[in-house]
Amino acid sequence: MAKRNGSGPATAESMASKQRDISVSEFFLKNRHLLGFDSPRRALLTAVKEAVDNSLDACEEGGILPEIAVELEQTAETRFRVTITDNGPGIVKNQIPKIFAKLLYGSKFHRLRMSRGQQGIGISAAGMYGQLTTGAATRILSRIKGAHTAHSMAVQIDTRQNKPAILSDTEQDWLPMFQPVNAEGQPEGEPVVSRHGTSVSIEMEAAYQRGRQSVDEFVKQCAIVNPHLSLHYRMTLLTKAESGKQKAEKGAAEVSTSAITPPPSTISVSYIRAIKLMPKIPDEILPHPHGVELGMLMQMLKDTESRTVRSALSSDFSRVSAQTALDICERAGIEPKTNPTRIAHQQSEALYKAIQGTKLMRPPTDCLSPIGEAQILAGLQKELKADFFTAVTREPAVYRGNPFQIEIGLAYARPQENEGLGNEEPVRVMRFANRVPLLYQGGACAMTKAVVGVNWKSYGLAQPKDALPLGPVVMLVHMASVWVPFTSESKDAIAGYGEIIDELTLGLQECGRRLSVFLHKRHHELEAARKRSYIEMYIPHLALGLKDILKLSDKEEDKVVTDLKRMLEKTHLDV
């Protein structure tokens, strides 16, 4: 067996000869668990999530009510083809290879504006994972507004260089078409045809499994927090015979011999939009001075197009007026007309301290687009049978200079009509960041921590120590921000900044108080009903007694019963 190993201790020179660049694709390929591709099941969800995020962002930026089709098709025992099609504005041809086969490429990283995607990694990483596990290319079909044909491309990522390789590139006819289905999976209503859109298809090693962390759950939760979205979901598993054939091909011994082929196991469901109103397109904002660190300030002063420090301060930052800029310069002992580049090198620290010591308005919040209380209620009511619903949208707040906004929805469900909910079960927490469902790593998330941290006993729910409260309750927790601080690149859990935990807690407590009023009232009503039924049970006996004593006729007895009942109904039964 050959080894590449040298012999003897290394010297500075021999070590230098081994140093080399590591491409960002190689890095993430080896560390793909950082991106959410650590197991076949999770990989399937992550790929769908990244593609749907991109589609929703593109539709909303393009001002188009989103229509998205998610298709999962099992192609071998451990393989799926994942196809996401949208009616978005489409992608111009020369951008397709980079967007789908280059990590760290995108439009959302360098701006401060709320969106689902942030880093320019997700969809390329999904393609790279597919390539690693199946050798297959990412296939894209895209038609832009006004174009006669669609581009069809197959791309792969050259991981050594983090560059796209184009395997095929043709023009073809295409119209994105979406066929709604009913609850039985049968076509229902007219198909929706769009003049533009994008479809991406990736084949990858994957596993499908139902449950709380499944694609089924993801698309359902997507529909809840995006009431303006129509989403058509179809999942097809191989039949046992097909799967057996695949196994036989793989060299395994087991072959299905059943003569009758059962139909393929499928799921087919359409979530039709509840409202035809687009969410407000959030504004892009400039960085707030109090969220900018010294090194970043220096970089901004070097990069500015302004000719003076004063104008750089007022035009590159939010909440700095010309007068405030003057005040800051004065406080820092800097001539306001100095060239910003010079300041970057010599007096940046004085300027930094002056900025930190200046009172400023909090950052603007037009950059956020919360779901809204009414929409949250509508979303929950569509999906859950419950007796009580409430929702709170908090005022925007700020962490590290980044505006954010917390929303909470709460439903007290009927356990018998909702699977997995019960008086003895922990409440269910549905987490969302910028309208994207978060299904993994709940335990590490600030949202879960905030729920655990609230004293739910005072609102009428049982709660074991340091744990989620118990009861047939569903909580929806949403954070909207220009920059969501995820604890890892797989974007599953939110980091526990103090300001974020505080806002979450206040929102949860507000919902808790309302729940408490409901539970209290319901308790009274149940008690009253119990007493009433108790008395009602005795009315006939009472009437019979009266009949005997007063020698009433049968008719008079009936009247007594009726009168007593009426009396009972009129009486306010205080418990």
Add this chain to the structure above:
Amino acid sequence: MAKRNGSGPATAESMASKQRDISVSEFFLKNRHLLGFDSPRRALLTAVKEAVDNSLDACEEGGILPEIAVELEQTAETRFRVTITDNGPGIVKNQIPKIFAKLLYGSKFHRLRMSRGQQGIGISAAGMYGQLTTGAATRILSRIKGAHTAHSMAVQIDTRQNKPAILSDTEQDWLPMFQPVNAEGQPEGEPVVSRHGTSVSIEMEAAYQRGRQSVDEFVKQCAIVNPHLSLHYRMTLLTKAESGKQKAEKGAAEVSTSAITPPPSTISVSYIRAIKLMPKIPDEILPHPHGVELGMLMQMLKDTESRTVRSALSSDFSRVSAQTALDICERAGIEPKTNPTRIAHQQSEALYKAIQGTKLMRPPTDCLSPIGEAQILAGLQKELKADFFTAVTREPAVYRGNPFQIEIGLAYARPQENEGLGNEEPVRVMRFANRVPLLYQGGACAMTKAVVGVNWKSYGLAQPKDALPLGPVVMLVHMASVWVPFTSESKDAIAGYGEIIDELTLGLQECGRRLSVFLHKRHHELEAARKRSYIEMYIPHLALGLKDILKLSDKEEDKVVTDLKRMLEKTHLDV
């Protein structure tokens, strides 16, 4: 306030114009919590850890017994200068800028061999964090073997391009010198002078705090698992007066008016090596075929220098002999002399399946360098007062084709002589990966999960449900591997692969059984001692009684007492 926002919905063309590259430095700067720089306190530890990892790796590769100085110097209220100096082989001049000011550059990523560093990110990230928070450059001084002078360089990272910028570059005289100190921080013994070495200095926003997650703890644990290392640690805090002055400069109101300046708070301690033997330099290995995925196989076939598939298989992989390579080709239906590049494109999947279906020896384990049971015991005994020590080094095992090895040390300490340990306290788990202490995210780590998963009640320790056992016990857990699967790039916790958890569990159980024998024996001895003292208490009364009954003289009474005691000592007191 100016906004960069365009107006109206975006089109495919307007969106294309906003797409751009994101440099890996920009990415990690914005996501620096992924690298362990999310709080000032943790940043200090992470910087020290990355620098010490590099120094230890360099010394060991160079066959040099490591001598390392770690200096933390507070320079302002929220700032520290971190300086790490080693006696390693030094760094050749043209490599210095890239090693210290470019992310994803290094020698360890592309090889399969056990080392502390893996990714070529750590030390550059520390420098980038310093630059962001203080604007200062990373300063490096390095002298290589045989050179007359040392290179002195100041470098920064151009985050837009992930490229180093050299701010200064001079030659100067320098000899790395290490002065051991005693427990009082006073110089003791001769200073050690080396003809070569590297010193790196970074100024950064940081906070110092004692405790389990401090630099103090890190250097101490480093010394425990690296008994061949001499480490000199010095930490200097500003005096209150100096700190007050800094505050006043920052524009804060509070100024220290105390006339008497207290001496600066310092820590100064040397950990001198316990053994002069270098750990075995681990071999580099080739990838094991069962750990290689389809996409990686294709890449390897494209890259190989071999001219035939058969020779590519036997020379680029471990555990594939010429005969095995032939068998694999046959099974895949591939002509063994085919050009590997052709296979990469056409028949790679058949080849992949054939490899998966072929039995192969497990990967070689010369690539691992465990600490060893004797060294673990020595390390624990140096640091802890305990009545019982044990250690287990497991045989190497394999996950995803990567060899790894688990080691466990366990000490049953005297609570009164070890702070923080007690019968009612959870046991303390010290975690290590490739001899590097892991101080953060214990809850997310496979090592903690394995400890919780063992049934410690059967070994004599109390254990609440789903929690660490209780008792004055310290456990040392070490994983050595060519590739440690960390859950995040900050390298704090190990992912819970089944094979890893299994090995951890077996090692812990073995230590548990030994602990159980000790506790059982000690219980017997304590019981015996209790009975003995009980009986001894009554001997004089017994003798007095005998004296009265038998009319003994005082002398005879004394003899009775002596005889009874002797009898007692001889008797085996069965409890």
